[in-house]
Amino acid sequence: MSLFDKFEKTAALYYQLSDAGQNPFNVVMEEVLGPTRALIKGRETVLAGTHNYLGQTFEPRAIAAGQEALAREGTGTTGSRFANGTFAGHKKLEAEIADYLGLSHCVVFSTGYVANLGAIAGLVDPSEDVLLIDADCHACIYDGCQLSGAQTIRFRHNDPESLDKRLGRLDPSVKGKLVFIEGMYSMYGDIAPVAEFVEVAHKHGAYLAVDEAHSFGIYGENGRGVSEAEGVMDKIDFYTGTFSKSLASIGGFVASNHKEVEYLRFSSRPYKFTASPSPATIASAAAALENIREHPQLREKLWSNARRLHAAFTQLGLNIPAPPAPVISVLFPTKEEAFAAWNYLLHQGVYVNMAIPPGTPGKESLLRLAVSSAHTAADIDQIVAAYTAMAQTFESARVSASAN
Amino acid sequence: MPDIQEDDDLVFHKICSLLEPLNEKGVKLTRDTDLITDLEIDSVSVLDIVMDIEDNYDLSIPVNTISETRTIGELVDAIHAIKKEQA
């Protein structure tokens, strides 16, 4: 028995992908040419598989703010938020996020992953509290539950009634109940009925946390997220997010109207035992936030790009599981077909993501396209042309395939 | 005792009927069948089957319990323990 035996099967699959073509899980951006273009295998490629939803990676004021902070405050904080890694920039960004969201408190963590770990493990006591999570929640929410050690119960995806039943069955001796859902789910691009979840959770005396990693800056009248679009920003208990997507930096946060969220600063190990985001990443996140607040047209552009792509794919008869969203996925019956189609698109100069079970909600594999407000008309044309050719080559990608 | 035995069989049969569609290699299902190594079912599919069991028996089986069970028999026993607790 060796330490490595258990990896054999996954490793075989991994290398099989590399042998059959470019492996989706080790793509290298050899040179980044702009917010939506990079060289991959020496070829200029349209990036439709990043999370640069609002195109902020090359926003001049975010770059300038990052450069200025780098020169003024140095390359790194060399410490955790709890000990020696809290700078004025972290506090200022916390205040700005809270202000943007209309919530009273915000705590910044090193990444979105760490923010969710920190929120869950920091808030929940395994001896008396219970966690209830949507079955399709992101890996970091599952990992947070595991780190907390608390009893964790899954409910059916986007199904408030399934949550209602599970809350109803809990023993009255359970003290705290924390429900975790997401705003927009990143595999299908489907959104949660947050208002219904608020109602069910509160009816049972449970707290509701919403991870808006993929919806921050994008949904709702002010871009505050799906919770805003659902009209319940002031009713949800905890809001978690990341700087790595619409703000194109690195870092994460937990925001709340409960002043007790400040307790995370001493109760949460993922806050206390990892280095804080560097001055440059904090400054560029703050500048990107200012920029997206001042320019709602970025959000509008993202949505018009998303609608255009969704309409084009629908017309092609592709099997799309959700209405227009910043993520548009196409389902394939097998991972072999998804992999071949992924390679095909890359050869057409379009980079998207491939996801296969168990990382996908159902038993299918999918190609996942992430739209950006920075996608130009030429980018969109190239994407549509590549998908058109792909739809002709891969009949299994079309819902109407059997009818034709 | 016969009652429990009977019930035990029902839970066992219910689980087997949920597992059968995923039993691609046609393994004979016994209490000792290991879900991951014998049936090669991924961890998420196991969780999804458990969700069907939960709704069928109107009880909640924590993810923590499932990660501690490896065989069909252990899963059957865990459901009985929870049924007793939540009864």
Ligand SMILES: Cc1ncc(COP(=O)(O)O)c(C=O)c1O
């Ligand atoms: C739903 C969700 N939450 C959290 C994260 C983690 O964010 P970060 O990249 O900042 O760690 C991601 C992204 O991977 C995500 O999809």
